[in-house]
Amino acid sequence: MRISELSARSQVPIPTIKYYLREGLLPQGEQTSATRAVYGEDHLRRLRLIRALIEVGRLPVAAIRKVVDAVQDEDLPVHDMLGTAHYALGPEVEPDPDEAAWRDAGDRARALADDLGWAINPNAPTLDELAQSLLTLERLGMAADPEALRPYARAAHALAEHELAGVPFGGPRDAAVEHLVIGTVLYGRLFDVLRRLAQESESSRLLGPLRAADGHSE
Amino acid sequence: MRISELSARSQVPIPTIKYYLREGLLPQGEQTSATRAVYGEDHLRRLRLIRALIEVGRLPVAAIRKVVDAVQDEDLPVHDMLGTAHYALGPEVEPDPDEAAWRDAGDRARALADDLGWAINPNAPTLDELAQSLLTLERLGMAADPEALRPYARAAHALAEHELAGVPFGGPRDAAVEHLVIGTVLYGRLFDVLRRLAQESESSRLLGPLRAADGHSE
Numbered sequence: 041m042r043i044s045e046l047s048a049r050s051q052v053p054i055p056t057i058k059y060y061l062r063e064g065l066l067p068q069g070e071q072t073s074a075t076r077a078v079y080g081e082d083h084l085r086r087l088r089l090i091r092a093l094i095e096v097g098r099l100p101v102a103a104i105r106k107v108v109d110a111v112q113d114e115d116l117p118v119h120d121m122l123g124t125a126h127y128a129l130g131p132e133v134e135p136d137p138d139e140a141a142w143r144d145a146g147d148r149a150r151a152l153a154d155d156l157g158w159a160i161n162p163n164a165p166t167l168d169e170l171a172q173s174l175l176t177l178e179r180l181g182m183a184a185d186p187e188a189l190r191p192y193a194r195a196a197h198a199l200a201e202h203e204l205a206g207v208p209f210g211g212p213r214d215a216a217v218e219h220l221v222i223g224t225v226l227y228g229r230l231f232d233v234l235r236r237l238a239q240e241s242e243s244s245r246l247l248g249p250l251r252a253a254d255g256h257s258e
Numbered sequence: 259m260r261i262s263e264l265s266a267r268s269q270v271p272i273p274t275i276k277y278y279l280r281e282g283l284l285p286q287g288e289q290t291s292a293t294r295a296v297y298g299e300d301h302l303r304r305l306r307l308i309r310a311l312i313e314v315g316r317l318p319v320a321a322i323r324k325v326v327d328a329v330q331d332e333d334l335p336v337h338d339m340l341g342t343a344h345y346a347l348g349p350e351v352e353p354d355p356d357e358a359a360w361r362d363a364g365d366r367a368r369a370l371a372d373d374l375g376w377a378i379n380p381n382a383p384t385l386d387e388l389a390q391s392l393l394t395l396e397r398l399g400m401a402a403d404p405e406a407l408r409p410y411a412r413a414a415h416a417l418a419e420h421e422l423a424g425v426p427f428g429g430p431r432d433a434a435v436e437h438l439v440i441g442t443v444l445y446g447r448l449f450d451v452l453r454r455l456a457q458e459s460e461s462s463r464l465l466g467p468l469r470a471a472d473g474h475s476e
Contacts, residue, residue, distance in 0.1 A: 096398065119465040126454060126461075158459035166455050173448040180314065180440050191420050192449050193456070195413040200456035202409050204464055220457075222398050228453065230391040231410050232446050236344060237384050238411070238418035239442065241376035243344075246422055247337040 043069070046079045050087040057087070063101065065090055065108050085214045092218045093125075096225045103128040111213045118209060118216065123161070125217045129224055133168040136175055145171035152186055156193050203227065261287070264297045268305040275305070281319065283308055283326050303432045310436045311343075314443045321346045329431045336427060336434065341379070343435045347442055351386040354393055363389035370404055374411050421445065 047054045060066040066086050069077030086108075093099045093107060110116055110124035136142035149170040153160045160167065177184035207219050265272045278284040284304050287295030304326075311317045311325060328334055328342035354360035367388040371378045378385065395402035425437050 092398070117466060119461050122461050122465075123458065126458060130451075130454065153455060153459075158455060159462040160455055160458055164455070164458060166451060166458065169451045170448075170455065173444070173451055177444050177448065180310070180444065182440055182444060189448070189452075191417060192445065192452050195417055196449060196452035196456040197459075199409060199413055199453055200460045204457060204460040209465070222400055224454065224457065226391070226395050226398065226400060227410065228450050230388075230395065230407070231414060231449070231453075233348075233384060233387045233391055234407075234410050234414035235417055235446065235449075236348065236442065237371060237376060237378055237382070237388065238414040239422060239438075240341065240344060240378055240382060240384065241371075241415075242418045242422040243337050243340050244377040247340075247427070248335060 041079050043077070043079065046083055046087070050084055050091075052087050052091065060087070060090060063105070065101075065104060067112075082212065082214070085212055085218075089214045089218045089221075092222050093128075097125075097129055097221050099128055107217065111217055114213075118213070121213060121217060122207075122220050123164075125221055126224065127165050129221065130165055130169055133165065133172050135168075136172070141175060142171065145175045148174055152189065152193075155186055156197070158197075199227075199231070259297050261295070261297065264301055264305070268302055268309075270305050270309065278305070278308060281323070283319075283322060285330075300430065300432070303430055303436075307432045307436045307439075310440050311346075315343075315347055315439050317346055325435065329435055332431075336431070339431060339435065340425075340438050341382075343439055344442065345383050347439065348383055348387055351383065351390050353386075354390070359393060360389065363393045366392055370407065370411075373404055374415070376415075417445075417449070 041049070043054055043057060046052075047057055050057075052060075057066065061068060066083060069079040069083065071077050089111070090104060090108070093104045099107070107125045107128055110121045113121075116124075136145070146167065149167045150160075150162060152170070152174075153167065174184045203223055206223070208215050259267070261272055261275060264270075265275055268275075270278075275284065279286060284301060287297040287301065289295050307329070308322060308326070311322045317325070325343045325346055328339045331339075334342075354363070364385065367385045368378075368380060370388070370392075371385065392402045421441055424441070426433050
């Protein structure tokens with residue numbers, strides 16, 4: 041297809057497509073004359089991935105380039121390709137100013153993952169996020185010992201098992217990464233909403249059994 | 259205690275305490291002379307709650323006032339008081355421009371809550387968040403039917419049960435709200451991290467059993 045059709049089908053404006061071509065995020069089309077190129081289904085799929093990374097993952101262009109490079113490097117195992125996308129989705133974590141506390145929290149984060157039997161790259165930035173979470177919980181007087189975290193870990197593991205089983209590993213690499221990124225972000229947001237709804241329902245059950253039937257007033 | 263001690267113990271600067279007093283977020287102290295007032299443990303507790311709402315909940319002052327009003331209104335049942343805080347934590351949801359799709363998504367959100375047997379106020383803003391989540395998932399081609407959402411709902415319900423059981427209902431109203439707010443936000447963030455870690459572990463199990471032992475390279 042010509043760039044105009046690629047634009048129409050992907051709903052990405054032509055100047056944006058040209059920008060992605062210049063930046064190397066989208067591979068060049070097949071040149072059919074000095075001024076014309078044609079594009080295929082893989083270009084459409086790449087545009088879908090880029091839009092997912094921007095609109096759902098809210099990633100900056102530099103992070104998108106890293107993900108696209110991993111997708112394009114056919115020698116990179118699928119697990120590592122997914123990891124590149126996955127790590128890009130997490131927030132940057134600043135080490136805590138209290139160095140001893142930060143080191144200790146990092147040790148406990150790794151120990152927790154080990155204890156759960158999870159296979160995690162010891163350099164995963166997600167472990168820094170976990171360390172930060174543990175520190176913040178403790179400083180605010182909330183339970184953050186392995187026993188208190190077990191219900192969360194159990195629920196997280198059940199969902200992750202279900203989710204990874206749904207990633208389309210058999211098809212193109214772009215499609216697998218797109219599914220992982222959209223799923224990680226959107227089902228994460230959905231879960232947060234469902235948890236707050238379930239909390240309201242539980243509060244109603246515990247504190248207002250009669251009120252539950254007709255809803256509570258604001 | 260004097261305002262200087264209240265400041266030292268709460269770690270809130272005196273000008274900020276005076277601002278909360280003027281805004282009615284913190285009740286006046288007991289006046290002991292024309293220029294002096296003394297404060298008690300309930301003031302300390304209120305300051306803890308306000309800091310939690312600002313620093314953890316990231317709520318603006320107008321939202322904090324609503325929560326504090328609910329805490330102070332002893333006639334308001336605890337369930338409704340918690341609901342006020344809880345609803346304030348959710349993001350503002352703009353109705354979708356496609357009115358028919360938005361109405362339909364709202365209906366499906368309520369039907370889902372009913373189907374799960376959850377007791378939810380039909381006007382809960384959380385239901386709008388759920389409707390928005392369903393719409394976004396569908397538009398991006400991800401499963402959002404009740405069957406697909408069941409694993410998330412089940413996990414959310416198990417955690418909510420566990421969490422509500424931990425709210426200190428026996429004590430002061432401020433303490434219950436503070437616990438709910440901090441717990442909702444921080445364990446929510448923690449869960450998101452644990453889910454991504456569990457996904458990495460599952461990916462490793464599915465795609466790289468041998469690589470799992472020595473971690474994957476970046």
